[in-house]
Amino acid sequence: MKKSSLLFFVLFVSFSSFLSANNTPKTYKADVIIYGGTSAAIASAIQLKRMGKSVLVVCPEKHIGGLSSSGLGFTDLGNKRVIGGISKEFYEEVYAHYQSKEAWNWQPKTDYGNIAQGTTAIDDDLKTMWTFEPHVAENIFENFVKENQIEILRDKWLDRESGVKMEKGKIISITMLDGTTYKAKIFIDATYEGDLMAAAGVKYHVGREANSVYKEQWNGVQKEEFHHSHNFGDRKISPYVIPGDPTSGILPRISTEDPGEQGSGDHRVQAYNYRLCTTNAEGNVVPFEKPENYDPAQYELLRRVFESGRYSMFGGGKIPNMKRDVNNVGPFSSDNIGMNYEYPEASYEKRKEILDEHIAYHKGLLYFWGHDESVPERFRTSIKKWGLAKDEFADNGHWPYQIYVREARRMIGEFVMTENEILGRNKVNQSIGMGSYTMDSHNVQRYITKVGYVQNEGDLGIDAEEPYQIHLGTILPKEKECKNLLVSAAVSSSHIAFGSIRMEPVFMILGQSAGTLAGLALEDNKNLHDISYGTLRKVLQKDGQVLEFSTPKD
Template identity: 80%
Template structure:
């Protein structure tokens, strides 16, 4: 009887355990923790996570994205580079992995390797000395990021959307937990906001800026409104084109996609955000072409301004850089192109639902533009014929209609942190005493607004490109919120900088550099049982250098 009783008790325990296990299997885990939780799936997020694992820290990536890597794996394969010598650490490792991939002859499935050009963004695209390659296909970049995740056993929770209204719990100046819309809660000692939008930063109550500061705020030269400044060809400079439905008749109404409000004085601040677009991956490789289709809501009247540009003799349409396998990373070119000027101002702070509306409007505009180029009679026939030989690449973004997963968020929120980078630091007028990485690309702002001049013509404003004389250092304080605002958050993407300084910092290689530095700082703070603001800079500097970061040039 005793043996039977014990057996019954044993079976009851087993059954209860199985029921508990089954319950757990059929209900989402509601609370998870790690040393560091990273919100966002950008290249900065991956670099942060890899660094933390190398420092033996537990880390979780929690991200809205299903496909990781941000713009690096969403069409921006013609890298905005600058000086390659100041790109080190995990950022450089990424481009070395690209190089390794394209050393394999099987990687060249749509063109022979020897046919591919070797110039990109002012530098050699394939660098045999450094064993790096700076141009690549989107799916190759995504696979490299996935390899980083797999090789480092990084836990990543995808399709997780931060509850921005009430999901971020803060106590005594520290984030204690963050909750997703599905109810999952994540706890950590330190959090990293690696989103382009700065959603976690904002929800945590950290101060930030959206738009352009006046030059007077930080004693800058190139911030704020810049009427009459034409650094590129993305304007109507010599084209006196009427903005009105009936040319010259202001009573007839204004054409679509031209603002009618008052434009500020030069150097003044506003709420304008430089234009977004999608970096399409296109091809003319026979057998890999998905033709540009007419969108359901196509309205050729949206492109009347482009008709007038063609009539005026400007025909720039299809810009972009060559990437492997007969593909192009297509970017904005000319005064009216894929940059959807003035239509993104609400995006940085918009709700998820509103952002979806803004994204749909951008997609509809861009698809309509592609169809217009190939079919509207105002487009010279030779250009219509030429563009019809191109299409979206069939082997890219295969689960998204071959359209990029991520819009190019060129800027959104920018933290106002312990140190604000300005054009003074970029141009070498002010010293940076605590560098955690370097940048070198031009301060590059795309157009912010399209307006009507006092002479009654249409014009674009905000497109700038100011080259620094030399690579510049990026301050530690750019990734640190002010200590009194939050003591356990790092922000390597929506960094503390002015609008125009961010125009240079925002490049993908730099985001990976800053992501690694953020991971390093978090790891050291945990090791030393210190707060992130209290970690000794010299110790941090030595660790960054040891791990391949470049801090001086």
């Protein structure tokens, strides 16, 4: 072989080897791998780094913080004094941000109202603030990540079919669809959906349990229970295309299924929506646009609501800089009732279809409010002054990154929280944090009553008299199912109990506690289930978690 040919051959082989090596999917290792980019994930990562452990956050999201940085800026709060640790640190950072005059670029601070969810939005005594703009929340999470030198690998999607390798009851590694693999001693599922938990074979529930399962009152089907205003009440609105004529067909977005027996369980999931960040500040308004394939017939039921004399449209809590965190309001609004039942267990492709449908529905609703002649002119004129905030979600058409997954899978773990613990009927003896918000379920279905009218079902709000303790077992799978996994968002609880637990401050609390437990297991070289609660409790309290609380008596 000539020297020139030999040299070319050597270079070719070397280059081929280089390409092969660089095309080989990477393997990453850490003490703990956290899957998901929610607020719970960031809280776990911060805690682990503070305990000196190596941690990687691997997440499908490109923007971290979950709902806290994706539109839910009007915090579902309850009793603010039970929010401690890293969760409280987040709201302290919000407070610190809005102390600056430069933070108020669309309105003076003095013009901002000071009430949110029944408490002071800006609490000078506790140096906390409970309302905020989405980009402010995201910046705070990103600062937490930078300060604690947390490595985050984004746009990584778990191979839910064959990406979880198990040996002797433990997860050995998880692999993403792009082929990258992550090995750790302990894993934390911080997704709203519980995708890692499910792929690891941990048992879970989707939908509502029957009241008989956990001896509850408020879990299963709840026909004619109207706790809020998100129902048709005694309005006799026909569900048929031609009012009163069942042969004419059913209007869109009304189920023809039997709603089920009172108190029975079902597969149905409470409605999702997007928590929009809207504004009427001149110069910061992106007008609501007519979506592609807009079909006004999808909103015929809303026309009939207007005809009945009810005009509930643009609800939402005030957040800084002349913005609103817009949520569902009334019997037909942004909650896309009945269209998310498949979402918790759907493939990524099917989930995208569901998300696209929700976006189209929501955008169509906004356009309908501003342009349909069934909407009184004074309301159309008012709503047209509003739009999406130009300085939010700039790389996503000013639309929130994350749909509001109010509930998906819920683990059936070492301990299942039920309404009996929330309402103080049963004692919790291994507290890892506290909650206090109302047991809040949005509507689950829209059906036809026996007398032929349309009605919503599932919207409930049951107050706890006192803040309640959350059991350690809510984040722990059963040991026989998985020994080295923690679940900080899709936690072990009944449907109605989850309605209170699912609040963002609580997710951060549970995220920190999960990180603490993982850190202790690493230090003692023990399984998660073998760490004594007494040891865990001491560290949680040292790090500012509130584990018990009694309302002061007058």
